[in-house]
Amino acid sequence: MTxxxxxxxxxxxxxxxxxxxxxxxxIISLAGGSEHLVLIxxxxxxxxxxxxxxxxxxxxxxxAVERGALDITLYRDDLETVGPRPLVGQTxxxxxxxxxxxxIVDDVLYTGRTVRAALDELADFGRPSRVGLSVLIDRGGRxxxxxxxIVGKSVDARRGDRVDVLLQEVDGRDAVELVxxxx
Amino acid sequence: MALSLGKDLIGLEELSAxxxxxxxxxxxxxxxxxxxxxxxxxxxxxKTIVNLFFESSTRTRISFEFAEKRLSADTVNVASxxxxxxxxxxxxxxxRNLESMRIDMVVMRHPSSGAAQxxxxxIRSNVINAGDGTHEHxxxxxxxxxxxxxxxxxxxxxxxxxxxDILHSRVARSNIWGLVKLGAEVAVCGPRxxxxxxxxxxxxxxxxxxxxxxxxxxxxxxLRLQLERMQAGFIPSLREYNRVFGVxxxxxxxxxxxxxxxxxGPMNRGVEIDSRVxxxxxxxxLHQVTNGVAVRMAVLYLLAGGNPERAEAAKGQGSSREGAE
Numbered sequence: 001m002t003x004x005x006x007x008x009x010x011x012x013x014x015x016x017x018x019x020x021x022x023x024x025x026x027i028i029s030l031a032g033g034s035e036h037l038v039l040i041x042x043x044x045x046x047x048x049x050x051x052x053x054x055x056x057x058x059x060x061x062x063x064a065v066e067r068g069a070l071d072i073t074l075y076r077d078d079l080e081t082v083g084p085r086p087l088v089g090q091t092x093x094x095x096x097x098x099x100x101x102x103x104i105v106d107d108v109l110y111t112g113r114t115v116r117a118a119l120d121e122l123a124d125f126g127r128p129s130r131v132g133l134s135v136l137i138d139r140g141g142r143x144x145x146x147x148x149x150i151v152g153k154s155v156d157a158r159r160g161d162r163v164d165v166l167l168q169e170v171d172g173r174d175a176v177e178l179v180x181x182x183x
Numbered sequence: 184m185a186l187s188l189g190k191d192l193i194g195l196e197e198l199s200a201x202x203x204x205x206x207x208x209x210x211x212x213x214x215x216x217x218x219x220x221x222x223x224x225x226x227x228x229x230k231t232i233v234n235l236f237f238e239s240s241t242r243t244r245i246s247f248e249f250a251e252k253r254l255s256a257d258t259v260n261v262a263s264x265x266x267x268x269x270x271x272x273x274x275x276x277x278x279r280n281l282e283s284m285r286i287d288m289v290v291m292r293h294p295s296s297g298a299a300q301x302x303x304x305x306i307r308s309n310v311i312n313a314g315d316g317t318h319e320h321x322x323x324x325x326x327x328x329x330x331x332x333x334x335x336x337x338x339x340x341x342x343x344x345x346x347x348d349i350l351h352s353r354v355a356r357s358n359i360w361g362l363v364k365l366g367a368e369v370a371v372c373g374p375r376x377x378x379x380x381x382x383x384x385x386x387x388x389x390x391x392x393x394x395x396x397x398x399x400x401x402x403x404x405x406l407r408l409q410l411e412r413m414q415a416g417f418i419p420s421l422r423e424y425n426r427v428f429g430v431x432x433x434x435x436x437x438x439x440x441x442x443x444x445x446x447x448g449p450m451n452r453g454v455e456i457d458s459r460v461x462x463x464x465x466x467x468x469l470h471q472v473t474n475g476v477a478v479r480m481a482v483l484y485l486l487a488g489g490n491p492e493r494a495e496a497a498k499g500q501g502s503s504r505e506g507a508e
Binding site for chain 1: 187208209211212213215216219220221223224225226227254484485487488
């Protein structure tokens with residue numbers, strides 16, 4: 001139970017690890033192996049998650065997995081209202097995407113607008129044979145017809161709530177927390 | 184929005200060190216866009232930009248145009264010759280007419296110092312100064328700064344000497360502001376007749392001899408010598424200028440450090456810079472040109488979101504990606 005203005009844990013470090021482990025297996029089965037698989041993380045925590053998933057998939061399949069990073073800032077549809085992000089991150093993709101199975105990796109799926117932008121950006125780099133979406137948290141609240149193929153945990157968050165994904169590489173610890181603003 | 188550029192980019196004099204760094208940092212990812220097979224992102228889709236050039240320019244105008252097109256803006260080029268400017272229309276009337284066609288930004292080059300500021304105060308569109316008289320040429324200085332940072336890894340503490348016609352140079356002025364603000368050590372070197380009085384007051388060292396400047400500096404930014412200056416009697420002859428101030432392979436070889444050589448173009452080969460230097464391994468002139476597109480994309484991008492108040496107002500509506508998605 002969360003109280004107003006509170007912060008409650010959704011996943012701890014062990015639960016994140018378990019979720020990622022299951023997601024890695026599901027990605028292999030979705031992609032029919034890891035041969036044509038490319039994991040593309042969305043800046044910034046999606047990149048770290050893609051890195052971890054790639055590591056887990058390599059452990060299971062014994063093969064290195066291709067990775068890339070996507071910064072969707074330049075493909076956003078709200079420059080006019082939100083203003084420019086002060087810093088745009090790097091986009092780098094591992095060569096040719098045509099014929100590959102691309103799995104987009106992000107931390108939280110919310111309105112779907114980020115994924116829409118990522119799909120637009122990917123299309124400018126090639127034509128994968130399949131594109132999938134894998135997220136650690138699906139918090140609901142979609143504004144576009146976009147769904148994830150692979151989900152670590154689904155949460156029913158309210159509008160105005162914040163879901164914070166904290167990762168060791170960026171934040172110094174692993175946790176997912178729901179922040180409910182004081183009403 | 185923690186840090187923004189405001190409505191216009193008029194000069195580096197008005198910008199803080201943090202704002203200059205923001206532009207340089209924002210330029211980094213834009214370099215990669217120009218390396219893609221599809222060199223285009225939809226960021227400024229639907230924006231209309233007018234390139235208003237009252238002075239001839241190839242490099243700057245094309246560089247702006249590439250930057251605009253790679254951000255998916257729609258662009259219109261207006262040159263003073265062949266337009267109603269030739270019929271005597273004044274600057275504000277020209278701009279107001281353009282604005283009535285619902286444009287979003289104006290990139291302007293103008294022979295009068297202060298023209299960009301003058302225009303910016305009178306129209307709602309964003310104004311980017313692409314060179315105004317002898318005042319400033321901010322995007323040139325920004326691409327020079329980015330090139331120095333790329334090559335040396337820093338700007339703070341770097342010794343940069345700007346060589347040539349400092350008196351008439353907007354490139355020199357913008358460079359001095361930018362370099363000093365970012366903590367570089369700045370010097371100038373050139374004929375006495377082409378040095379502004381009181382230049383040391385800007386925190387700038389003065390060298391009379393190019394050999395001394397080369398011994399001191401890590402970076403030389405060699406300015407174009409405007410050939411009109413000779414007719415106006417500022418220098419005796421081009422050959423004389425080359426003999427005393429020309430950046431030659433022999434002079435570079437005598438310097439104890441391996442200098443980085445910049446030139447804003449267009450070059451007068453054999454006058455301020457020798458061909459063997461311009462095409463040599465110490466020259467970063469083409470790297471500057473590449474960086475020009477990235478820096479201009481960054482400026483367009485940062486100004487386009489533009490209206491900080493409107494952005495603040497929209498922030499509360501939960502369309503922010505931070506933490507949510």
